[in-house]
Amino acid sequence: MALIIVLVGLWYLSLFFQTFFQHRYAAHGAFTMNKFWERVFFLFTYLAQGSSYMSPRAYAIMHRMHHAYTDTDKDPHSPSYSKNIFSMMWRTRNIYSAIFKGKITIEERFTKNIPDWPLFDKWAHSTFSRLLWAAGYTLLFIFLTPTLWLLLLLPVVMSMGAFHGAIINWFAHKYGYINFRLKNTSQNLISVDLLMLGEAYHNNHHKQPSSINFGKRWHEIDPVFHVIRFLAWCRIIKL
Structure with a gap:
């Protein structure tokens, strides 16, 4: 039970x-924050994602490319150009890595106003950092698991x-x-998104990329929207 709680929390x-x-x-720049809070959330993101941490800068560039080139051969992750989900994941990984390492030319429109902390990302993205997290996850599993079969979930945790x-x-x-007829294949995956914190309302998101609320109909509950409103009320971020 303890391990299940940990897995759900992660x-x-x-x-x-x-x-x-x-x-x-x-x-998407759906809200703003000052440099102090930006650095705080860099740290929180690293601590939460561990070995699967993604550079916010590289992630933002790749995601902006996805919106600009949705469903074309320039889309970093389109099912239309991959045989299966794993080949798509590998293609995405290669494009992300090339962006992070500066191996491809990025249009200026994809780099405007994105957060960047090169020194921190150099450590957080390093092989040594990922190996430390992998070792920590492994020890945690060994300590908490009631059966060794659950160790098969380690690869999922390490690349969550x-x-x-x-x-x-x-x-x-x-x-x-x-909900919206668009010139792409984006759809809302499920009507009540309990597992993906609003991310499953993908058709809504492609209609209004910078909206802080991914849910558009009464039953489309986006819990992160309410967290954003609370953080704005606390003056940690600005809407």
């Missing part, structure tokens, strides 16, 4: 900082951020329903 913490900081803030992205980038462009 899932939601990692996902929250992905959707709040890397996606809504870094990629990639799985979050793959669920939406693959399935939400193949299955679901639409």
Whole structure:
């Protein structure tokens, strides 16, 4: 039971900082914050995502490319150009890595007003950092697991951020329903999003990328929207 609680906690913490900081803030500028709080959320994102940490800068650039080139051969993660979800994940990983390492030319429109902390990202993105997190996860599993079979979940935990992205980038462009007719294949994956903290309302998001609320209909509950409103009330961020 203790391990299940830990796994659920890791899932939601990692996902929250992905959707709040890397996606809504870094990629879309849905709200603003001062440099102090930006650095605080850099740290929180790293602590929550561990070995699957993604640079907010590289993530933002790649995600902006996804919106600009949705469903074309320039889309970093389109099901239309991958045979299966794993080949799409690998293609996405290669494009992300090339952006992070500066191996491809990035248009200026994709780099405007994105958060950047090069020194921190150099450590957080390093192989040594990822190995330390992997060792920590392994020890935690060994200490808490009631059965060794649960060790099979370790690869998912170590690459959790990639799985979050793959669920939406693959399935939400193949299955679901639409609220808005758009010139792309984005769909709302499920009507009540309990597992993805609003990210499953992908059709809504493609209609209004910078909206702080991904839910548009009464039953489309986006819990992160309410957290954003609370943080704005606390004057940590500005809407």
